[in-house]
Amino acid sequence: MSSADPRPVARASGAAGDGGGAARASGVEVTGLGKAHAGVRVLDGLDLSVPHGELTAVIGRSGGGKTTLLRLIAGFDRPDRGTITVGGRPALALPPERRRVGYVTQEGSLFPHLTVTGNVAFGLPWRRRRARDGVREMLELVGLDVGLADRYPHELSGGEQQRVALARALAPRPDAVLLDEPFSALDPAIRVSTRLAVTAALAATSTTTILVTHDLPEAMSLATRVAVLRDGAIAQVGEPADLYLRPADAAIAAFTGEVCEIPAKLLGDHASTALGPLPLPQTAFGAGFVLVRPEQITVDEAAPARATVTGTDFRGHDGLIRLRNGENEVTARCAAHLVPELGTSVGLRLTGIALATRIPPD
Structure with a gap:
């Protein structure tokens, strides 16, 4: 009313x-x-x-x-x-x-x-x-x-x-x-x-x-x-x-929270990305993208994939880190006391399962 x-x-x-x-x-x-x-x-x-x-x-x-x-x-x-x-x-x-x-x-x-x-x-x-x-x-x-x-x-x-x-x-x-x-x-x-x-x-x-x-x-x-x-x-x-x-x-993934879209080769039950392999929620094939949450991108110095910190968004209890990995830009989430400084090179790895996949039309 x-x-x-x-x-x-x-x-x-x-x-x-x-x-x-x-x-x-x-x-x-x-x-x-x-x-x-x-x-x-x-x-x-x-x-x-x-x-x-x-x-x-x-x-x-x-x-x-x-x-x-x-x-x-x-x-x-x-x-x-x-x-x-x-x-x-x-x-x-x-x-x-x-x-x-x-x-x-x-x-x-x-x-x-x-x-x-x-x-x-x-x-x-x-x-x-x-x-x-x-x-x-x-x-x-x-x-x-x-x-x-x-x-x-x-x-x-x-x-x-x-x-x-x-x-x-x-x-x-x-x-x-x-x-x-x-x-x-x-x-x-x-x-x-x-x-x-x-x-x-x-x-x-x-x-x-x-x-x-x-x-x-x-x-x-x-x-x-x-x-x-x-x-x-x-x-x-x-x-x-x-x-x-x-x-x-x-679309629902993006509506219900922040997402990152990462280029990937979709290989059936998993995807190959510049940040490492990632299981898929549904079988898919071809060149496309996977969607993940920022908290699925983990800063890990032992990871082979490297990225440069290009920006930070401090939120008190945690922080969002904007990173560039080659031509790709992603956003990671981490605890506030672990937010790295601008320009730092860090290792990245993916965790969990992709939220969704997207294959561009021909």
């Missing part, structure tokens, strides 16, 4: 009396979802399965349809085609307030005229709205001091506002919670603590969650699985380590 959307977050979560039971263990299933805006196709046959109780992060280019996906699941927009199931129930026939979906935006979208208690109670079933113990329970769940219960949103920090927004979304015990860039507006100093508190609350309630984010490290560190949205569909979904170490193609 964008800041201009008048619908309250908690109403998207639905009422607690909308059924549930065993069917609620089904998570979220999206099949063949299609949506166009002003004639431009945004989602095109998207399939996504989010198991019950898991947090799946969706990453992709800006304008690629991530928020559109959340709005379709929440019921704020309707798809042109496809199906959506939430908690084992077909969702498209239900209005937003009956879908049992919580929605937390970047801004939190709290009601400014209500206190923390009023905002959280708004998400509670009507029979419990007057029960302060229900509010206290939700505040404790998201790691907020109950002493903040009588404050108004403008009296809270950004991180506290986001925790209140989550408490309101979780209050009706929804079948799923949708998080749309919930931490991007926070200062770095409080972003980490806020997202840890939020994910701890989600895990404690076994809430099925979809997180949309532009922050790749955030997605990799918080999510059980990460889905890459590209050209209106999911290009790859898997555990964070799978996407980083075993990307489906060269």
